[in-house]
Amino acid sequence: MSGEGKKVIFSGVQPSGKMTLGNYLGALKSWTELQHDFDCYFSMVNMHAITVPQDPEVLRRQTIELLAQFIACGIDPDLNTIFIQSHVPQHAELNWVLSTMTYMGELSRMTQYKDKSKKSEANLNAGLFTYPVLMASDILLYKADVVPVGDDQKQHMELARDLAERFNNRFSDTFVVPEGYYPKGTSRVMSLQEPLKKMSKSDSNENGYILLAESADSTAKKIKKAVTDSVGVVNYSDEQPGLRNLINIYSALTDQTVEQIVDMYEGKGYGAFKKEMAEAVVESLRPMREQYNYLLDNRDYLESIYVKGAQKAEKRAKETLDAVYDKIGFVKRNY
Numbered sequence: 001m002s003g004e005g006k007k008v009i010f011s012g013v014q015p016s017g018k019m020t021l022g023n024y025l026g027a028l029k030s031w032t033e034l035q036h037d038f039d040c041y042f043s044m045v046n047m048h049a050i051t052v053p054q055d056p057e058v059l060r061r062q063t064i065e066l067l068a069q070f071i072a073c074g075i076d077p078d079l080n081t082i083f084i085q086s087h088v089p090q091h092a093e094l095n096w097v098l099s100t101m102t103y104m105g106e107l108s109r110m111t112q113y114k115d116k117s118k119k120s121e122a123n124l125n126a127g128l129f130t131y132p133v134l135m136a137s138d139i140l141l142y143k144a145d146v147v148p149v150g151d152d153q154k155q156h157m158e159l160a161r162d163l164a165e166r167f168n169n170r171f172s173d174t175f176v177v178p179e180g181y182y183p184k185g186t187s188r189v190m191s192l193q194e195p196l197k198k199m200s201k202s203d204s205n206e207n208g209y210i211l212l213a214e215s216a217d218s219t220a221k222k223i224k225k226a227v228t229d230s231v232g233v234v235n236y237s238d239e240q241p242g243l244r245n246l247i248n249i250y251s252a253l254t255d256q257t258v259e260q261i262v263d264m265y266e267g268k269g270y271g272a273f274k275k276e277m278a279e280a281v282v283e284s285l286r287p288m289r290e291q292y293n294y295l296l297d298n299r300d301y302l303e304s305i306y307v308k309g310a311q312k313a314e315k316r317a318k319e320t321l322d323a324v325y326d327k328i329g330f331v332k333r334n335y
């Protein structure tokens with residue numbers, strides 16, 4: 001528990017591209033709902049982002065853009081600690097300690113590693129392999145109780161829990177064993193073009209994803225082009241994965257239940273459904289896009305947030321790392 005007696009949340013997003021509707025509905029939206037009841041640490045995880053090659057200038061710019069997106073989505077910088085991962089050196093330090101307690105076998109079973117390594121077989125780097133250990137370090141450093149993420153992170157969460165327990169058993173009670181928190185319905189937003197694949201900003205087909213900062217026009221066009229099926233009835237079923245995904249998105253953005261939406265379109269075709277859904281999506285994303293553009297013109301304000309965030313984060317991270325170093329037998333530095 002934190003000083004204020006609230007439970008602690010940690011979560012992060014990589015500044016490796018623009019944020020998609022998948023990021024928002026899978027992660028950011030639940031952050032905005034949880035921020036009032038928890039002591040939250042939200043990070044732009046640039047150290048994770050370099051496990052695949054990045055252009056340095058683009059990475060720098062995208063890190064700031066990601067901060068603007070966090071705030072535009074409704075993450076209140078006065079309530080939460082928002083910081084850049086590389087500003088808190090304890091992440092890399094704990095990563096080393098935990099990597100000596102992680103088995104090669106555990107890491108080679110990770111599906112995200114298997115997928116990403118297939119894409120860049122020629123130049124596989126060790127960081128891509130040990131990525132989940134850094135993620136566990138992020139979470140355990142803050143003694144987070146809860147980690148709101150999309151369900152593509154479930155396996156990584158299991159490792160974080162296992163490492164917390166392993167360390168606590170080998171030494172003594174130090175880490176909190178964190179729980180993953182996965183939003184209902186949208187913990188996996190699917191591609192609009194291939195509804196059996198998750199929506200991803202690295203998709204080579206731009207029609208598969210919607211960006212939060214995308215224009216109204218382009219958002220509506222992508223929804224109209226979304227793949228459905230030949231059944232022709234607005235139903236929520238496994239046999240209609242394209243439609244099910246659209247209904248999930250519609251439901252999450254308008255706070256209507258899946259049943260209400262299915263009822264609304266009884267006897268109507270996909271055309272009517274997509275037209276109204278596109279309007280609803282555009283309207284709910286509009287304020288975020290406007291706020292995002294406004295914030296990007298206020299760099300000093302953004303800087304003041306990540307400076308304050310790193311100072312607060314480092315204080316908590318240092319307490320945990322000092323305890324870890326003590327328990328594993330590192331000589332205390334008394335200077």
Ligand code: AMP
Nearest residue numbers: 014022023026027149150187188189199
């Ligand atoms: P990333 O962009 O990979 O750093 O992911 C940031 C957060 O967004 C993580 O919590 C992911 O689980 C979540 N996320 C990314 N893509 C999706 C998706 N298509 N559906 C649901 N959640 C997602």
Ligand code: TRP
Nearest residue numbers: 010011012013014045048135138
């Ligand atoms: N691995 C996460 C992703 O790709 C990002 C991440 C890094 C993260 N560290 C984290 C998420 C700690 C939650 C907690 O989506």
